[in-house]
Amino acid sequence: MDWKPSKSTGVPIYKQIANYIETRIMTGEFPSGGCLPSERYLATEFGVNRSTIISAYNELHASGLVNRVKGIGTLVSTDLWSSGEQKRVPNWDQYVKGGFFQLNNPINRQIYNVIQSGRNIINLAIGELSADLQPVELMQDVHSAMKIDNYLGYEHMQGNLKLREAISEHLRAYRNINSTPSSILITSGAQQALHLIIQSLLKPGDAVVIEDPSYAYSLPIFHSAGLKTFLLQPGQNGIDPEEIISLYKKHRIKMVFLNPIFQNPTGTTLAYERRQKVIEISTMYGIPIVEDDPYSVTAYNGQPVRTLKSMDQDGAVLYISSLSKIIASGLRIGWILGPQAVINRLTDAKQQIDFGHPNYPQWIAAQLLSSGGFDGHIRKLRQGLKNKRDLIIEALQKEFDGRIEFGVPEGGIHLWCKLKEDWDEHTLFKESIQNGVVFAPGSTLGSNANYVRLTFSRADDHLVQEGIRRFAAAVKRMS
Ligand SMILES: Cc1ncc(COP(=O)(O)O)c(C=O)c1O
Known part of the structure; x- marks a missing residue:
């Protein structure tokens, strides 16, 4: 919660909390019949003793706004307006638990x-x-020098052209990857790129391979989409590509998600021969690879490791990356590079979701990537x-x-x-x-x-x- 009680107002803390909850009840943010947050949770949120929350809830109870139910908790009264009429308000708890999009861990x-x-x-x-480590001064310079385009409507659904050109050049200069701006889709971080792929190219029941442990493992989006996940353990040299073949034979794997360079969380890098093998297997069995690569540019020795995409001559790899780990995560600039038909399909999905990426961060990112200070x-x-x-x-x-x-x-x-x-x-x-x-x-x-x-x-x-x-x-x- 964004609000916190204040010690300087002269109003007792429990009373401030009671007032705050009362406002949220009256605005329907805590609807009638719904369960209020637990005393323990609120105590941690507001940095107060549990007894202060109990006093606040007692105050609300005395005003008839809440009921205290043993074994359940504190519920907003269903008779808030004392009109005498029985109301049947939506059971939001049921909806909150019932959606297909799973909760985070x-x-x-x-x-x-x-x-x-x-x-x-x-x-x-x-x-x-x-x-x-964020290029704040550079960003400030870019910002000051920036001219706002005359037109402030929706951006190109695939992303601002200048940014796609800058990313294409960045991929060539820093990651050894040849591309054209037409085969790039700008996304809200690598996270949205993963989400778009899962939602648009796969269907419930499909089997996919992810690394265990991995960032992908931490995401409920695979299970929200009804996918079956099969796990590969990365060792010191990354995953064993042969295991992709056995999983494919057993489960008809539809896609493999890898974070091959400085993997999150193990920090390991898929050995060069294994990267070659992954590409070979992908094109032999027709299994697409999603390469999630937010980290390769950070190589401390200044020589970024070759990505799978840089070795891919057949369009077998969908390449995802972002500026989160090299500029700033709050910019929310990520991208996918892949075959044109796939990019068109994912662009169509992004259009349905958010009508394309906001133009402002895209202008900044385009200038940053092409500025003399970036290197x-x-x-x-x-x-x-x-x-x-x-x-x-x-x-x-x-x-x-x-x-x-x-x-x-x-x-x-x-x-x-x-x-x-x-x-x-x-x-x-x-x-x-x-x-x-x-x-x-x-x-x-x-x-x-x-x-x-x-x-x-x-x-x-x-x-x-x-x-x-x-x-x-x-x-x-x-x-
Ligand atoms: C491997 C990997 N992929 C994707 C992401 C998502 O990053 P973002 O959406 O900020 O680009 C992260 C973030 O930690 C990550 O480690």
Whole structure:
């Protein structure tokens, strides 16, 4: 919730909370008959004791606005207006639970709640860049120099042409990929690109392969679309391509989703020969590959690894990427590159969903990508990420003294760690939050217990090691 009670108004906190909930009841945001948030949840949200919430709910009860039902919770009264007439209002709870679009994993929701609560929490959970790694000055320059186009209507449904040209050039210069602007669709981040592919090219019951653990695993969108997911475990050199063949023979796999370079969360890269093999298998069996590649440009040594798309001569790979991990996630600029017929189909879907991408971030992104300062920014970004990686590793070695294992990534933003002792993941997650640090528990990305993903790109340099100290203290407290 965006609202918080204030200590400076002179109105008791419980009363402010009661007033706030009353307003939301009166506006129908908490409809009559519906269940109000639990006392525990509100106490955490507002940063108050549970007894304060109980007092607020008691106040609302005394005014006849809510009923307290044992074993269920606090319900908004169905007789709000005292008209005497029995009303039959929509049962929103049933709708909320009944839609086909599945809810996010509760831990993921909790991570976002904690971060957005404004508490002093070090964020080792979300895949974003720290402020100093974002090209803010460059963006400011681009912004000041920008001329607003005369026409402010809907953009081209496939995306602004100047941006598609800039991306096409960026793909050539930084990723070794040849393309034309016509085969690119601009999306709201890589996330929407994945969603469009799932919704438009597959149907319920289709079998797809994803990596386990992976970012894709964390997304309920595969299951919302009724797809059957089959899992491949990436080792140090990525997944074993031969396993795609056996899964195909058993389950008629329709599509394979891979994040082959600096994978989220393991940081591993699919070995070159395996990348070649994946392309070979794809064209031998006619299985399309979706290559999700937000990270290849971050290679710390400045030599981005060759993408599957750069090796694909037959249009077998749908290539997804975005500016989230190299400029800023809030710009929401992503794209798909693929055969024209596929791009046309996905553009049609995007038109139905949102009438094309907003023009403003597209203008900014086009200017940023073509500006003289972009290359300098990427160099600084690679150096900055490498520095954060070194800081986090140094702190883990110091604080854990060998009681934690991890591979050392050469690009990207994540460290995938195995704790050598057995911990209850939920308790460790809660303890860490209480200690002022948040991370992504391994299970949210599909792993077995005892793995955690520590993302080192978001925290400022001076907080990366403090984050690990807090995390280590939480682990120690549980010993
Ligand atoms: C592998 C991978 N794909 C896609 C995304 C989605 O990113 P965005 O929609 O911000 O481009 C992420 C975000 O962390 C990711 O790690």
